[in-house]
Amino acid sequence: SGRVATLSTSIFKTTEEKQIKEKLQFYCNDNNVDGLIIAFESNIQGQSYAYMAIKNLELKIVNISEYYDFKSENEYSFWYSNTIKSGKLFWTNAIFDPAYGEKIVICCMPFAANGNRGVVAFIYRTTTIFALLNDYCSIGRYGFPYIIDTLASFVAHPQNEDRSLEELGDDFNDNTLIKFSDAIKNNNINQDFIHYNTATRKKCIELAYPIKHTNWFLGLSVYNGRELESHEFRQEMRQSSLKILIVLFIYFV
Numbered sequence: 001s002g003r004v005a006t007l008s009t010s011i012f013k014t015t016e017e018k019q020i021k022e023k024l025q026f027y028c029n030d031n032n033v034d035g036l037i038i039a040f041e042s043n044i045q046g047q048s049y050a051y052m053a054i055k056n057l058e059l060k061i062v063n064i065s066e067y068y069d070f071k072s073e074n075e076y077s078f079w080y081s082n083t084i085k086s087g088k089l090f091w092t093n094a095i096f097d098p099a100y101g102e103k104i105v106i107c108c109m110p111f112a113a114n115g116n117r118g119v120v121a122f123i124y125r126t127t128t129i130f131a132l133l134n135d136y137c138s139i140g141r142y143g144f145p146y147i148i149d150t151l152a153s154f155v156a157h158p159q160n161e162d163r164s165l166e167e168l169g170d171d172f173n174d175n176t177l178i179k180f181s182d183a184i185k186n187n188n189i190n191q192d193f194i195h196y197n198t199a200t201r202k203k204c205i206e207l208a209y210p211i212k213h214t215n216w217f218l219g220l221s222v223y224n225g226r227e228l229e230s231h232e233f234r235q236e237m238r239q240s241s242l243k244i245l246i247v248l249f250i251y252f253v
Contacts, residue, residue: 017049021061024053035123037106039070039080040116050080052099052123067099083108083119091214093149094126105129105155107214130156143222148208150215152181180206184217197223 020038027036039050048071050064068076076098083090092106100123108121133145133156147155152165161168165184169177176195183189189208197204202223209218 017051020049020051024051024061025059028053028055028059033122034104034125034128035100037064037108037119037121037123039064039120040118041071041084050118054100054123062099064099079106079108079121080119083110083121086110089213091216093151093215094153094155100125102127126155127160130158130160132156134158139220139222143204143220146219146221147211148184148217148219150185150187152184155216177206180208184208189217197221 024036024038034055036053037050040048050070052062052064054060054062064070068074070077070080073081076095079090079092079095082092087110090108092108094103094105096102097104103126105124105126106121107124108119110119111117129147133147139145144158146157146161148165149155154161154164163171165177165181169175169181174195176193180193183191183193187210189210193206195204195206196202204221204223207220207222210216211218
């Protein structure tokens with residue numbers, strides 16, 4: 001979020017599309033992000049446009065308007081409309097973006113100065129976020145971490161799970177997962193959720209902790225037999241979650 005604020009400040013005096021593309025190229029040198037967006041509701045000349053920088057093997061800059069109307073209310077453009085309406089930093093849930101051709105999350109911030117108004121944003125592939133979890137956020141033999149959004153859909157999951165928590169609960173006839181899903185949606189996660197994990201064939205506890213500066217939660221799926229009932233073991237898992245949260249905080253700030 002600090003990087004997106006810096007980018008937002010730097011474009012206040014930018015008015016030309018050529019300058020927009022140059023700034024996208026410059027800021028895409030940040031290896032922690034997968035792309036950037038600069039979208040103008042209207043610049044000082046009254047023009048409206050949005051460009052996205054896509055990082056693959058080579059940097060590609062595209063005009064978002066070729067894929068969808070970013071200022072309209074549609075399934076792809078809510079990152080823009082929500083940021084404009086809220087007037088503050090906004091993290092999207094995981095979405096499929098037609099310009100990217102895959103699921104991404106977007107960190108957005110509005111700007112308005114010197115006759116310019118719009119949104120700047122950093123893009124993260126959901127696969128990038130999972131790689132971060134896989135590389136730095138292991139809880140070892142005890143289970144695995146994941147990231148889930150406010151709709152109880154997975155942003156990052158070891159099996160690249162496309163189903164939501166509620167859908168998993170329905171598919172496996174697991175009422176505990178459905179209750180866990182409701183708790184996530186209602187931001188009421190002050191309890192633990194113990195169930196039998198049909199994939200691991202083990203008794204399992206689901207824990208969730210909010211990730212600062214985002215609208216996501218860090219989830220831990222922990223399976224370790226009788227130790228689940230141990231206060232010391234649960235305290236160890238909470239300490240592990242704090243370490244993971246610190247890594248995520250450093251990465252996303």
